[in-house]
Amino acid sequence: MARIPAPVAAVRTAVRRGLADLPSGALVLVACSGGADSLSLAAAARFVAGRVGLVTVDHGLQEGSDRRARSVAAWARDADFDPVRVSTVTVAGLPGGPEAAARTARYTALETAAAELGAAAVLLGHTRDDQAETVLLALARGAGPRGLAGMPQRRGVFRRPLLEVARADTRKACAALGLAPWEDPHNTDPAYARSRVRATALPTLVTELGAAVVGNLARTAALLAADNEALDELAAEALERARSGDGLSVAALAGLPSAIRGRVLHRWARELGAPGGALAFGHVMSLDALVTDWHGQGEACLPGGIAVARRHSDLVRVVPAPVK
Known part of the structure; x- marks a missing residue:
C-alpha cells in the first residue's frame, strides 16, 4: 500500500478532527476559491466526509473571475462533489474597504447557500499562517484580547479545520494530489x-526570531480565544446581575474587575443596537467613565445614533440621541 504523503495526511487529519462531531450523513460545504488552501481542504473533505458539496464565490473584482469560478465548479463536479454552487456577489456599495466589503459579501453568500442547501457546516481554508497574520494585524491596530484571539475555529455554521496546518503543507498536498491551485493576485x-x-512583516520575524514564530503567534490566538470564552461567560452573568429597571446599576458595575466591566459594557452596547464593527475601544471607555470617573460629564455617544448617560438615580441608562 502506497504511503500517504505527510502534507496530505496532515490536511486530512485536520479535516477529520474538525468534522468529528457531525452526525453521519450531514451535508458539509467547502468554500473553495481554487487557491491551494481551499483546494487541499476540498480534496481532504471529499476523502474523509460522506456528503460534501462545494461553493465558490465570484466577487466580480477581477477580469475573468467568472471563468475562474466556473473552472472550480467544473473540477468539483468531476470530483463528485454534490451539490456544487457558484455564488455571484456584488461588492459595490457595501461598507468598509475593498477587503471588508468582499468578505461581507462572501460570508453572506456562504450563509445563504448553507441555509438553502441544509448544510451542517461550511468549511473555510484559513491556515496557521493566516492566523499568525491576523494576530500581527490585530497587534498593529492596538486590538484587545478579542482581536488578538484571531479567527475562531468555529462560529455559527463556519468551521476552520486548517488553523493548525501550515500554508506550505496545503501547497505540498496539492502538488502530491496533482491539483493545480489558482494564485490570487x-x-x-x-x-x-x-x-x-505576508510578503514582508512575517517573513522578517521568521528571519529574526526563527520559524517557530508563526506557530507561536497562532498558539497565542488559541490561548486568548479560550480566555475570551471564559471571560465572556463571566461578563454575561455580571450583566444580568447589573440590570436595574431600565438601566444598569452603577454600584454593581463599579464592583467588577475592569476586564469584566469592559466586556459587560461592550455586550450592553451591542444589545442597544451599536454595530459591532463600529463599536470601538473609545466608545466602551466613554461608558466606563460614567461608572468609574463620573464628574458630571454628558452622554457617552455610541455608534448607531445611541446616547447613554448616567442618571442621578445611580443608573447608567439609555437616553434619546440628540436631534441634529
Missing part, C-alpha cells in the same frame, strides 16, 4: 495590509 498586491504582512 490580491494575495501579493501591496495595496492590502495583509499582503504586506
Whole structure:
C-alpha cells in the first residue's frame, strides 16, 4: 500500500478532527476559491466526509473571475462533489474597504447557500499562517484580547479545520494530489495590509526570531480565544446581575474587575443596537467613565445614533440621541 504523503495526511487529519462531531450523513460545504488552501481542504473533505458539496464565490473584482469560478465548479463536479454552487456577489456599495466589503459579501453568500442547501457546516481554508497574520494585524491596530484571539475555529455554521496546518503543507498536498491551485493576485498586491504582512512583516520575524514564530503567534490566538470564552461567560452573568429597571446599576458595575466591566459594557452596547464593527475601544471607555470617573460629564455617544448617560438615580441608562 502506497504511503500517504505527510502534507496530505496532515490536511486530512485536520479535516477529520474538525468534522468529528457531525452526525453521519450531514451535508458539509467547502468554500473553495481554487487557491491551494481551499483546494487541499476540498480534496481532504471529499476523502474523509460522506456528503460534501462545494461553493465558490465570484466577487466580480477581477477580469475573468467568472471563468475562474466556473473552472472550480467544473473540477468539483468531476470530483463528485454534490451539490456544487457558484455564488455571484456584488461588492459595490457595501461598507468598509475593498477587503471588508468582499468578505461581507462572501460570508453572506456562504450563509445563504448553507441555509438553502441544509448544510451542517461550511468549511473555510484559513491556515496557521493566516492566523499568525491576523494576530500581527490585530497587534498593529492596538486590538484587545478579542482581536488578538484571531479567527475562531468555529462560529455559527463556519468551521476552520486548517488553523493548525501550515500554508506550505496545503501547497505540498496539492502538488502530491496533482491539483493545480489558482494564485490570487490580491494575495501579493501591496495595496492590502495583509499582503504586506505576508510578503514582508512575517517573513522578517521568521528571519529574526526563527520559524517557530508563526506557530507561536497562532498558539497565542488559541490561548486568548479560550480566555475570551471564559471571560465572556463571566461578563454575561455580571450583566444580568447589573440590570436595574431600565438601566444598569452603577454600584454593581463599579464592583467588577475592569476586564469584566469592559466586556459587560461592550455586550450592553451591542444589545442597544451599536454595530459591532463600529463599536470601538473609545466608545466602551466613554461608558466606563460614567461608572468609574463620573464628574458630571454628558452622554457617552455610541455608534448607531445611541446616547447613554448616567442618571442621578445611580443608573447608567439609555437616553434619546440628540436631534441634529
